[in-house]
Amino acid sequence: MRVDRPAKAAEAPMSPAQGSLYANRVKVYPARVHGRFRRFKWAFLVFALAVYYLLPWLRWHRPGDAPDQFLLIDLAGRRFYLGPLEVWPQEIYLVTFLLIFSAIALFLVTSLFGRVWCGFACPQTVWTDLYMWVERRIEGDRNARMKLDQGPRNGAYWTKKVTKHAIWLVIAAATGGSFVLYVQDAPTAVRAIFTGQAGAWTYTFVGILTFTTYALAGWAREQVCTYMCPWPRFQAAMLDTQSLVVSYRAWRGEPRGKHKQGESWDGRGDCIDCRQCVNVCPTGIDIRDGQQLECIGCGLCIDACDAIMDKVGRPRGLIALDTLADMQACERAIAGVPPGPRRVEIAAAAHTPLKLIRPRTLIYAAVLGLVGLLMLGTLAMRETTELSVLRDRAPLFVTLADGSVRNSYTLKIVEKRHHDRTLTLHLDGLPGATLAGLGVDEARDRTIPLSVRPGSVATHRVHVFAPAGAPLPASTPVTFRLVEPDGREAARHASVFLAPGR
Amino acid sequence: MPTKIEKDAVTGKETTGHEWDGIKELNTPLPKWWLYILYATIAWSAVWAVLYPSFPGLSGHWRGTTGWTQRSAIVQQMQAVEAERAPMLERIRAAALDEIRRDPDLLQYAMAGGRVAFADNCAACHGAGGEGRPGGFPNLADDSWIWGGTLEDIHVTIRHGIRNTQDPEARMSLMPAYGQILSRQEIDDVAEHVLSLTGRSTDAASAARGATIYTEQCVACHGERGEGVRAQGGPALNDAIWLYGGAKREIAAQIANPRMGVMPPWQGRLDEATIRMLTVYVHTLGGGE
Numbered sequence: 001m002r003v004d005r006p007a008k009a010a011e012a013p014m015s016p017a018q019g020s021l022y023a024n025r026v027k028v029y030p031a032r033v034h035g036r037f038r039r040f041k042w043a044f045l046v047f048a049l050a051v052y053y054l055l056p057w058l059r060w061h062r063p064g065d066a067p068d069q070f071l072l073i074d075l076a077g078r079r080f081y082l083g084p085l086e087v088w089p090q091e092i093y094l095v096t097f098l099l100i101f102s103a104i105a106l107f108l109v110t111s112l113f114g115r116v117w118c119g120f121a122c123p124q125t126v127w128t129d130l131y132m133w134v135e136r137r138i139e140g141d142r143n144a145r146m147k148l149d150q151g152p153r154n155g156a157y158w159t160k161k162v163t164k165h166a167i168w169l170v171i172a173a174a175t176g177g178s179f180v181l182y183v184q185d186a187p188t189a190v191r192a193i194f195t196g197q198a199g200a201w202t203y204t205f206v207g208i209l210t211f212t213t214y215a216l217a218g219w220a221r222e223q224v225c226t227y228m229c230p231w232p233r234f235q236a237a238m239l240d241t242q243s244l245v246v247s248y249r250a251w252r253g254e255p256r257g258k259h260k261q262g263e264s265w266d267g268r269g270d271c272i273d274c275r276q277c278v279n280v281c282p283t284g285i286d287i288r289d290g291q292q293l294e295c296i297g298c299g300l301c302i303d304a305c306d307a308i309m310d311k312v313g314r315p316r317g318l319i320a321l322d323t324l325a326d327m328q329a330c331e332r333a334i335a336g337v338p339p340g341p342r343r344v345e346i347a348a349a350a351h352t353p354l355k356l357i358r359p360r361t362l363i364y365a366a367v368l369g370l371v372g373l374l375m376l377g378t379l380a381m382r383e384t385t386e387l388s389v390l391r392d393r394a395p396l397f398v399t400l401a402d403g404s405v406r407n408s409y410t411l412k413i414v415e416k417r418h419h420d421r422t423l424t425l426h427l428d429g430l431p432g433a434t435l436a437g438l439g440v441d442e443a444r445d446r447t448i449p450l451s452v453r454p455g456s457v458a459t460h461r462v463h464v465f466a467p468a469g470a471p472l473p474a475s476t477p478v479t480f481r482l483v484e485p486d487g488r489e490a491a492r493h494a495s496v497f498l499a500p501g502r
Numbered sequence: 503m504p505t506k507i508e509k510d511a512v513t514g515k516e517t518t519g520h521e522w523d524g525i526k527e528l529n530t531p532l533p534k535w536w537l538y539i540l541y542a543t544i545a546w547s548a549v550w551a552v553l554y555p556s557f558p559g560l561s562g563h564w565r566g567t568t569g570w571t572q573r574s575a576i577v578q579q580m581q582a583v584e585a586e587r588a589p590m591l592e593r594i595r596a597a598a599l600d601e602i603r604r605d606p607d608l609l610q611y612a613m614a615g616g617r618v619a620f621a622d623n624c625a626a627c628h629g630a631g632g633e634g635r636p637g638g639f640p641n642l643a644d645d646s647w648i649w650g651g652t653l654e655d656i657h658v659t660i661r662h663g664i665r666n667t668q669d670p671e672a673r674m675s676l677m678p679a680y681g682q683i684l685s686r687q688e689i690d691d692v693a694e695h696v697l698s699l700t701g702r703s704t705d706a707a708s709a710a711r712g713a714t715i716y717t718e719q720c721v722a723c724h725g726e727r728g729e730g731v732r733a734q735g736g737p738a739l740n741d742a743i744w745l746y747g748g749a750k751r752e753i754a755a756q757i758a759n760p761r762m763g764v765m766p767p768w769q770g771r772l773d774e775a776t777i778r779m780l781t782v783y784v785h786t787l788g789g790g791e
Contacts, residue, residue, distance in 0.1 A: 023531035227533060394631030398788055401646040401741035406788060438786060463788065468742070 027149070028222060028284035030132060031142035031276075035303025044120050045129055053174065056181035060084075064454060073183045088416065091382065097375040104371060108364035110238040112356060114245040114321070115297030118231065124224050125296065127175070127217035128282065131168055138164045142279055168218045169210070176209030222283035226294050233293070241324040242355045246297050248277075248288045248319050251331045252343055256288075259312060266340040270314045277301035277319055287319055315344060326352045385423075385452070386414040387482050387491035397498045403468030405499045411460045411480065413491075415452040422451045423490055425462065429478040430497050432467040450482070464497060474501030591775040599653035602782050609782065616783025619776050623768070624784075632787040638745055638763040643788040646743040649673050650732045651791040657781045661769040664735075669767035675723070675735030681758035684715065692716055693754040699728040699740040700748075 058070035060083055067074060072081040080087040087094055106117055118125060139145045139160050148157060180202050181189055192198040193206065216224050225232060239245065253271035271288070278286045280301060283294040287301045305319040333350030334343040392408040400406055411425070424447050427433050434444040438461035450460055466472055476497045482490040510517055510528055517526045551557065554566040565571075590611050594602060602608045621630065627639045634641035640648060649659050662671045680689060694705050695712030703709040717726075723736030730738030737745060745763075746756050768777055784790075 021531055022534045022537050024534055223533060223535075227536070392631060394629060395633030395641070395643055398633065398641065398643045399742055400644050401738065401743055403742040406644075408788060 025223070026284065028282065029142045029145050029279075030282045030284075030300075031279040031304075032136060033280040033300050033303045033307075035300075035306055037299035037303045041120055041129065041298060041300070045126050048121065048123075048126050049130065053178050056178060056186040066455065067185055069185055071182065072185070075183050085379070086416065088414070090386075090414070094375065094378065097371060097378070101368065101371045101375060104364055104368045107238050108361060108368055110235055111240065111243055111360050111364060114239065114243055115232075115235060115295070118225065118235075118296035119298030122296075124216060124229070125282075125298070127171075127213060128221050130171065131217040131221075132282070134167050134171070135164055138167070165218070168214055172210040172213035172217075173206070175213040176206040176211075179209045180205050222294065222296075225283060225296055232296075238360075240358075240360055241328075242358055244321045244323055244354070245291060246287060246295060246299055246302060246319065247322040247324075247327060248290070249317070249322065249327065249330065250288070250290075251327070251334050252347065253288070253318050255339060261312075265314070267338060269339050270309070270318050270344070272308065272312060274308055276304040276308050280304040314341075323352075323354065325355075383491065384415075384417045385482065385490040387480060387493045388412045388414075389480050389493040389495045391495055391498075397500065399500065400465075400468075405466045405468075405472065407464050407466075407497050409462050409464065409480070409495060411450075411462055413450065413452055413458045413460065413482065415454060415456055415458070417454055419454055420451070421485055422449045423485075424448070424483045425450050426481040426483055427464060427478055428481060430464070430466055430476055432470065433478075433497075434465045434467075436463045436465070437461070438463065447483075466497060466499065472497070472499035472501065474499060594778050595775045597778075599657060599778065599781060602778065603653065603785070612779040612782040613786065615776065616779040616781075619772065619780050620783055623772065624780070627765075632784060638761055640745060640763075641743070642784050644743055645789040645791075646738060646741050647732065647789065647791070648730070648737045648745075649735055651785075651789050653781055653785055653790070655732075656784050656790075657777070659765070660777050660780055660784075661767060663767035664765040665762060666764055666766050669769070672767060673735055675762070677723070677760040677762060679759050680719070684719075684757075688712075688715055689754050689757050692720070692757055693750050696728065696739050696753050697750055700742070 055071055056069065059068050060070040060081075061068055062081070066079075066086070067077075067081060069081065070083055072079075074081060078089050109116055135145070139148055148160065151157065177190070177193060180193075184202070189198065189202065193202065220228075248271075252269060254269040256269050256271035256273045259265075259268070259272040275286075277288065278284070278301075280303070281287070282298060282300065283296060285292060285294045287295065299321065302319045302321065306316040309316050309318055329350050329352045330347040333346050337343050337346055388411070390410040390412070392410070396407075398406045398408075413423075425435060426447050427435055434446060435448045436444040437448050437450070444463075444465060448462070450458075452458055464478075476499070477494065478497045479492055479494050481492045484490050508517055508519070508526075509515070510526070513528060516529045518529045520527060551564075552566070553568050554570055555563060556566065557564045590608075594608060594612060594615075597605070597608060602612050620628075620632070624632075628634055628642050629639075632642035634643075645651070647655070649655055649664070659673060662669045662673060664673045665675070666672045680692075684692070688711075691708045691712030692715050693712065694703055694708040695710075695716050697703045698706075698709040698713075716724075723731055723734045724739050725731050725736070728739035730736050730740075742748075744752070746752055746761060768780075772780070
């Protein structure tokens with residue numbers, strides 16, 4: 001995978017415009033690596049996959065008919081359950097808040113630490129890592145895999161390939177299977193899936209997610225990041241000279257060259273050109289060419305290089321998470337100093353401290369805090385009973401035989417609480433007005449009772465009568481109020497009462 | 503834009519030859535698998551063109567091996583919908599009108615079906631919400647009924663219509679044209695009396711003269727105090743609802759040369775289940791008795 005990178009002209013592996021318009025894929029064989037970043041990557045992988053596969057199995061007792069799954073996107077019932085939280089479709093703006101919150105959080109983290117999302121947390125990275133682990137267990141490390149692919153297509157070859165793809169498919173199916181558990185009761189759904197009782201949509205989605213997991217993590221891998229994903233294209237906008245990015249310290253490494261044990265380090269750089277950083281890279285790039293689109297910032301090249309530096313007896317950090325500002329400071333400090341260990345000593349004093357607090361991060365943090373507060377505030381203040389009133393428009397009003405005027409309204413009462421009760425509907429703003437429900441044998445009265453059922457949206461049609469005789473303006477503002485049995489107001493909604501007028 | 507392909511100094515790759523505000527783009531090749539996906543979609547479309555109606559010919563077109571057409575699909579969909587509706591419509595056909603009104607399931611179904619049937623068949627004369635139209639199209643949402651506002655009354659009216667020639671059982675009433683029977687002054691007096699039924703008379707003497715004529719000519723259909731006689735289809739004259747206007751001039755015009763509306767019978771045009779749903783729907787518009 002070598003496109004678009006600012007390599008030196010002489011090193012460019014191919015010059016595509018002179019040849020085919022289409023590039024063959026250069027298969028990447030990442031080598032095994034040990035180190036800090038690898039350990040963190042493993043830890044996060046286990047954590048992320050555990051959350052993904054196990055979260056649907058977490059139970060949470062809810063009263064009544066509500067489902068007892070901790071996290072459930074109840075498509076059929078049009079509810080989103082998260083622990084004690086129950087979100088209704090009309091509160092979908094909370095999802096908007098959540099998306100904005102996530103986006104700003106991503107911006108903030110990127111401006112601080114570079115592409116940590118890409119390198120550690122992105123599902124594409126996590127599943128690709130898992131798939132590569134399976135691949136390594138079966139086919140061996142980098143060299144063994146390359147030899148296998150170039151070697152004869154014998155029994156051993158096919159046994160390894162078939163085993164690998166079978167395990168990949170099992171993981172993919174588990175991934176697809178887990179996905180559908182988020183939208184239905186997990187124990188029931190799993191039983192239904194295995195007994196063939198689940199619906200066509202369930203199998204379709206399991207199939208789609210199985211296919212995408214297998215294809216993207218098994219086959220496409222780094223191609224997803226370089227060709228499909230929009231994030232690498234604009235994440236550079238969040239970076240500045242103070243952002244930590246995976247950097248090759250050229251001022252220390254160059255001029256690179258092979259090094260024999262016991263040879264002096266004077267007059268040369270610390271890079272021994274072992275290409276370990278290239279070999280372990282999951283996207284197959286050479287970090288020594290500088291920042292590039294394909295780099296997902298996973299830091300595995302840092303682990304590889306640190307191991308080599310330990311071996312040859314040079315200090316770690318030839319490749320490191322570093323800021324552009326620090327790189328430039330070091331370059332200025334060593335200007336004029338000939339290559340060699342002296343440079344490292346001089347630069348050690350010249351390192352600039354990490355500046356986490358700067359206008360960019362402050363603004364991101366402030367917006368993040370604001371959106372978070374808004375989200376919490378909305379959650380805390382959301383109504384448990386909501387009333388909305390829709391006036392009938394055909395007819396606008398009806399004159400009755402005795403000369404009184406009637407308007408009709410459709411009331412929707414959203415009741416999110418979980419107990420039955422009867423609310424009283426009052427009307428303010430129209431003297432002498434009477435109300436009547438539309439049920440069978442309903443009487444006209446100053447107020448009418450409306451029963452609400454827990455967790456429901458009830459629709460009531462209500463007639464409002466203005467007495468004859470009193471001259472009414474063409475439009476009178478009125479307010480419907482729902483009053484709790486204990487006299488507290490549960491909800492209110494403003495509307496108008498129309499009359500012939502004169 | 504002139505296309506000048508040149509070699510990029512840094513990478514040694516060729517550019518696309520286009521330049522935007524001094525920025526040139528490297529001619530980076532597309533991955534091969536991307537190309538293969540394009541070929542796959544072309545192959546897919548070829549298969550699709552064989553399976554489904556596609557190429558035009560001199561007489562007609564290729565019909566596809568599956569025989570699928572949009573028309574047959576819609577027919578199938580309609581049949582599926584009808585099959586789905588059948589059990590509920592059967593229950594509505596069998597139920598008494600009052601049962602429909604009291605059974606929440608039936609009522610909900612009848613309201614939805616009635617609303618659609620009303621918009622299709624009735625709204626042209628009676629308005630989208632049953633509010634009627636000026637010129638003799640009665641308001642169905644008020645509480646004043648010429649032929650009765652019970653479920654049974656409404657059912658009969660919808661089935662047979664009013665004053666039509668198609669249905670022998672149509673509701674029938676005729677008001678004589680008093681312009682040829684009474685003098686102008688007498689008609690004026692009767693109109694004044696009708697005004698007095700709602701307390702709007704301004705000439706007591708004229709109203710008293712009109713009362714005598716009213717007793718002789720009008721009581722049979724409009725009732726002694728103008729309360730209307732539904733069996734005759736005689737509208738009430740003592741309320742606030744006027745089909746052809748309640749001003750004295752309009753009342754006098756209606757006495758002299760009455761206008762009378764016609765409603766077609768819906769039995770035969772609509773099936774019984776639809777008529778029953780319409781009946782319940784009209785009953786709930788606001789004036790049902």
